[in-house]
Amino acid sequence: AQSVTQLDSQVPVFEEAPVELRCNYSSSVSVYLFWYVQYPNQGLQLLLKYLSGSTLVKGINGFEAEFNKSQTSFHLRKPSVHISDTAEYFCAVTDTGGGNKLTFGTGTQLKVEL
């Protein structure tokens, strides 16, 4: 079984400032890692994913994340946020068996202020 911890429930940040949303996972097997974004009253949309290869993964909307196996982390970063990035962000994990059954963290609400 896997678990995901997102320590920050809310992250306020000013527009054009950098941001990092933290994600740590726990698993006894190899995993794939994902970040999803949820805008108000919408479903979840994939931002980026790590399957293998380079530990730095680039996604949509200027976001990137780095997989750190030794620290079991997959933190999400953006060098300069925009007001439109205000949303809830979910880190998720699945085992590499191909079943695609996601285990989600509790989410981090990113609030970008002017």
Added chain:
Amino acid sequence: DAGVIQSPRHEVTEMGQEVTLRCKPISGHNSLFWYRQTMMRGLELLIYFNNNVPIDDSGMPEDRFSAKMPNASFSTLKIQPSEPRDSAVYFCASSLTGLNTEAFFGQGTRLTVV
């Protein structure tokens, strides 16, 4: 493709009534997932189908919940009888089983049981 389609978008029902939520996955996808989102518990996987067969229903909270997938293009989640604590947003997601795939989410059904 129109994406994963869920209906209804909103449902308000009285305690004790039967509720049926519907999902049409993306054409060609062979995995389907039902998730529930609440403030208290976040996103929880309820049940997972592969090729129309339920693979893992360990997340279904109790016998009042049931899910079916009669064919590759349709699934239902039924709650009978409904209770106020079932109030949540229910998401359906679909994907292709295997490597390098992502789960695509519908816009969700917001259920309120009064």
